[in-house]
Structures are given as C-alpha cells and as structure tokens.
Amino acid sequence: MISTEAAGGDVQEASDAPRIPSSALNRTILVVIIGTVMSVLDMTIVNIAMRRLSEAFGAPLETIQWTATAYTLALAAVIPTTAWVMARIGAKRAYLTALILFTLGSLLAACAWDAPSLIAFRVVQGLGGGLLVPVGMGMAMAAADRERFGRTMALLGLPILVGPVAGPVLGGWLLDAASWQWIFLVNLPVGAVALALAAKLLRPDAPRGTVPAPQLDVPGLLMLSPGLALLLYGLARGGERGDFSTPGALLPALAGATLVAGFLRRALTTRHPLLDLRLLNDRTFAFGIGTLALFTCGYFGSMLLGPVYWQQARGWSATSTGLLGVPVGLAVGTTMQIAARRVDKVSPRRLIRAGIAVGALGMALTGLLVGVENVPAWQVVCATVVMGVGSGMVLLPTTTTASRDLPKDRMPAASTAVNINSQVCASVGTALISVVLGSAGADPSGFRTAYLVAAGLLALALVPAMRLPGRRD
Structure with missing residues (x-):
C-alpha cells in the first residue's frame, strides 16, 4: 500500500481510489493536449503580430499591446475560480465551457473593427483560456495514478514543445500569405475538433444533485481575482516604463498586493476558501x-x-x-x-x-x-x-x-x-x-x-x- 506523509504527520492512503482504465486516461490526455495546443499557439502567434495589428487598426503599438495584457488579466481573474467551477458543474462541463468561450472569443477577435473591440474580445478569449489549461490539467492529474503520473505530465507538456516552435512560423506565414484575421480564425477548426472530442471522449460528470454543491467563497473571490489582475497590471506597467514609482504602476500593484494579502489571511481562517492553502501543509x-x-x-x-x-x-x-x-x-x-x-x-x-x-x-x-x-x-x-x-x-x-x-x-x-x-x-x-x-x-x-x-x-x-x-x- 502506497502512502505519503505530510508535514503534520498525517498519512494519506493513495491506493484506496479505484484505478482508472488506461483507455479513459488516454482519451482525457488527447482532449487536453488538443485544447492546450490551441491556447499555446494562440499566444505565440498573437505575440508576433503586434506590429501588423498596429498598422491594420492605425493604433499605437502601446495600445495594441493591450491585446496581450487584457488576455493576461482575464486569465488572472478566472484562474482562481477553477477548482470551484469544476466542483460546481463538473470537470467535463467546465472544460466544454472553456472551449466554447475560447473559440467564441477567437471568432469575435477576427471580426474586430478597431483596437478597443479587439481588446474586449481578447478578454473573452482570456476567460476561456484561464479555465482551459487548469481544468484540463486537473482532469488529467485526477485520472492518473502515481505510477502513470510522470508519463501523463510528459504528454501534457507536448504543447510546450509544439507552441514555441510552430507558433512563430505559422503566425508569420498567416500574416504574409493571408491577413491578420487568420491568426484568430485558425483557432476555429481546432476548437471545433476539441469540442467534438471532449463531448464524446471525456468521462461523464456526475448527475446534478448527487454531489452537494460547494459553497463559493464570494469575499475571497472579490479579493483574489481583482487583486491578481491589479498586481499583474501594475507589474506590467512598471516593466514597460522601467519605473515602478509612477502612480500608474505603483498604485495598482500596491492595491493588488493588499487584496491578495487579505485573501491569504482569509483563506487560512475560513472553512471553505476559494483556494485551499492547506495544500502547503x-x-x-x-x-x-x-x-x-x-x-x-x-x-x-x-x-x-x-x-x-x-x-x-x-x-x-x-x-x-x-x-x-x-x-x-x-x-x-x-x-x-x-x-x-x-x-x-x-x-x-x-x-x-x-x-x-x-x-x-x-x-x-x-x-x-x-x-x-x-x-x-x-x-x-x-x-x-x-x-x-x-x-x-x-x-x-x-x-x-x-x-x-x-x-x-x-x-x-x-x-x-x-x-x-x-x-x-x-x-x-x-x-x-x-x-x-x-x-x-x-x-x-x-x-x-x-x-x-x-x-x-x-x-x-x-x-x-x-x-x-x-x-x-
């Protein structure tokens, strides 16, 4: 019997959980890899298209860079809700929701008519992307037993191999051979395939009502999500200008750090925290x-x-x-x-x-x-x-x-x-x-x-x- 010992000396039994068949694990990994490849390719492609987008919309490069910043801020806002969303609606439904949001955001971004609309639609993409990777990773981690955990994580790392290599090449070709819209439209067929496979191959969620609905730590959410977004925004502005003392960088960073600190204190005292810091035990x-x-x-x-x-x-x-x-x-x-x-x-x-x-x-x-x-x-x-x-x-x-x-x-x-x-x-x-x-x-x-x-x-x-x-x- 395999056991692990935490800092407090508690023993967790690892062999009590039923072993998930390899076929079910492989199906989960396949679906997660496809979704993650789409997300990683999107980030690498958009990063090399900034100057072209600036020319297409007649907007300063500093404004267009908000397409990346807004995406990151949306990620920061939604990632803390991942565990609650998975428990509340089920892992499969959460993953399908993430795919729909990301694919819809890609379509809307391709239809953008100016820089502000593009930035807004990137937020929609970011909300999907913020759920896509942690939900997918959570599903795969839960499906793999200890003996198959390393292999599972290795397979989940395949998008990290594909994205940085293929993204710049694919993005450059799309920009040269077609138009900027295609850096977003390319996500649509991949998203459609991922949705079809996820609906067919992922294990069904438990019927609603069979598992008690978890409580949402609303105060924690109102501290952590805005706190992370403000902190990342302040860091980004300070990094761009090379100076963290300007009000535009210092004030958001301090406000974000204060909110995150408040969340950490709450998470250690409330019964149902948004993020379980007891993992650090x-x-x-x-x-x-x-x-x-x-x-x-x-x-x-x-x-x-x-x-x-x-x-x-x-x-x-x-x-x-x-x-x-x-x-x-x-x-x-x-x-x-x-x-x-x-x-x-x-x-x-x-x-x-x-x-x-x-x-x-x-x-x-x-x-x-x-x-x-x-x-x-x-x-x-x-x-x-x-x-x-x-x-x-x-x-x-x-x-x-x-x-x-x-x-x-x-x-x-x-x-x-x-x-x-x-x-x-x-x-x-x-x-x-x-x-x-x-x-x-x-x-x-x-x-x-x-x-x-x-x-x-x-x-x-x-x-x-x-x-x-x-x-x-």
Whole structure:
C-alpha cells in the first residue's frame, strides 16, 4: 500500500481510489493536449503580430499591446475560480465551457473593427483560456495514478514543445500569405475538433444533485481575482516604463498586493476558501511550488531578452529572430518529455537540482556571450540551448513531483495553485528583467546584466529544490 506523509504527520492512503482504465486516461490526455495546443499557439502567434495589428487598426503599438495584457488579466481573474467551477458543474462541463468561450472569443477577435473591440474580445478569449489549461490539467492529474503520473505530465507538456516552435512560423506565414484575421480564425477548426472530442471522449460528470454543491467563497473571490489582475497590471506597467514609482504602476500593484494579502489571511481562517492553502501543509507540494516560483521568475522573465537583443542590438529581422528561437524550443520540449517520464523512476531531487544547475549555467553563458561585441550567433544559440535543456529538466518534473502524492479530490485545487503561481511569477520576472534592462541600457553590457540576474534567480531555485524527495517510495 502506497502512502505519503505530510508535514503534520498525517498519512494519506493513495491506493484506496479505484484505478482508472488506461483507455479513459488516454482519451482525457488527447482532449487536453488538443485544447492546450490551441491556447499555446494562440499566444505565440498573437505575440508576433503586434506590429501588423498596429498598422491594420492605425493604433499605437502601446495600445495594441493591450491585446496581450487584457488576455493576461482575464486569465488572472478566472484562474482562481477553477477548482470551484469544476466542483460546481463538473470537470467535463467546465472544460466544454472553456472551449466554447475560447473559440467564441477567437471568432469575435477576427471580426474586430478597431483596437478597443479587439481588446474586449481578447478578454473573452482570456476567460476561456484561464479555465482551459487548469481544468484540463486537473482532469488529467485526477485520472492518473502515481505510477502513470510522470508519463501523463510528459504528454501534457507536448504543447510546450509544439507552441514555441510552430507558433512563430505559422503566425508569420498567416500574416504574409493571408491577413491578420487568420491568426484568430485558425483557432476555429481546432476548437471545433476539441469540442467534438471532449463531448464524446471525456468521462461523464456526475448527475446534478448527487454531489452537494460547494459553497463559493464570494469575499475571497472579490479579493483574489481583482487583486491578481491589479498586481499583474501594475507589474506590467512598471516593466514597460522601467519605473515602478509612477502612480500608474505603483498604485495598482500596491492595491493588488493588499487584496491578495487579505485573501491569504482569509483563506487560512475560513472553512471553505476559494483556494485551499492547506495544500502547503504537504512539504513536497510546498517546496515544489517554491522551486517553480523562483525558476519560473527567472526563466519566463528572460523570454523578452532574446527578441530585443537580436532585433535591436544585432539588427536581425523578426523572421530570423523567430527561427533562432526554434533550437531552444526543441531543447526545452524534448528534454521535458524525457525528464517528466524519468521522474517516475529516479530521485526527483537529483534530477531537478541537476536541471536547475544546467539551466543557470546556460543562462549565465548566454549573458557572458551577449556582452561581447559581434559574438557569433551560433555561440549564443548554443548557450540558450543549454539553458533550454536545464529548463526541460525542471518545469514539468517539479510539477509532477509536487502533485503526484496529493489525494485525488485535491487535484483541482493543486492545478489552480500551480497555474496562479506560474502567472504571477512569470509576470514578476518579466517586470524585474525589464527594469534591469532599462536601467543597464539596451546595449551588450545591459543584456549581459539582465541575463546574469535571470541566471541568479534560476540558481536560487536550488534552495527549495534541496528539500524535494530524494527517492521514490
């Protein structure tokens, strides 16, 4: 009998739950992968279309960038409700609702007539996208037993391999061969297929009325969702301007942080919190979240540096810049597939520590190389590939290790916590690196400083990673 021990010494029995057949698990994974691929491709495609959208609507680039910001804010607002929505209407219904919202938002965005309408329709997309990934992950995590958890998480990581590689290429081709509308219309056939498969293949939800409806923590929702949105908005504005002291950045960030702090206090005292922070009583989950927080901050925070470096400091075209990102995307995705499967068989602590060390080394090498005038491009790309290999050894394996031994009924809450952690820490990292780059200057020495700061954040993830399990029971 397999058991796991939390910090308080409580023993959870893991073998009491019935084993879900492999066929049902595989169907769930297939549906989730298709939906996640659509979401990841959309984000990568829209990111490279900003300048074209600015020209199409005759709007400043600063205004068009709100198409990305509004999407992110919608994600932040809806992700905290994931666990409640799944419990209230069922996982399958929640996933179908997310697919409908995302696909409808894509259609509306393609029909936008000006920048404000496009931004509004991106909010609709974001509401669907904010449910799509955590609901899908929660379903798959609940369906997989401990022995199949690493394989399941590895398969769920396939969109991370496809998106960064195919997104820029597909987006560039659609913009050149067709029109900007097609960067959204391309989601419609994928969304239709995902809806049909989800309706047919996912396990039916329990009939309504057979399970007591959970209470919605309305005060918690009114604190956490606006709090996250305001915090991310303030961080984004501060990062864009390189200054967090301006009222437009400082006031929203402080208001958001205050609301989030109020939510944390409430979540620890109320009987039915919106987000179950008691998950952190599990030592493995707590240290896994800590590892992911620091690593995500440095890894995703550094993502803005490559495009700016190649286009601004080196004068390369957007197409060439996109192609230079393909090797690191392949490195991350391929390594992630191998590592997420291996974490079922080897010491998670050793694997993840090694990945952090390799990732920090690759990031530091990238920083040292970009600080050299006219360094050969292949050397910089090789350094980023090393960083990508390390990242692939950390991201999904840490999520797998943190969540694998939790009871099945807590998987939706765990998925919600992981996704909130990723959104917030990625935004914090992006804002921090933006400020560092703005202060140091967008020249070789400035990029070197920014990359080295990101490498330091990755290295700090070693501290909580040291407390992860050293072996499988």
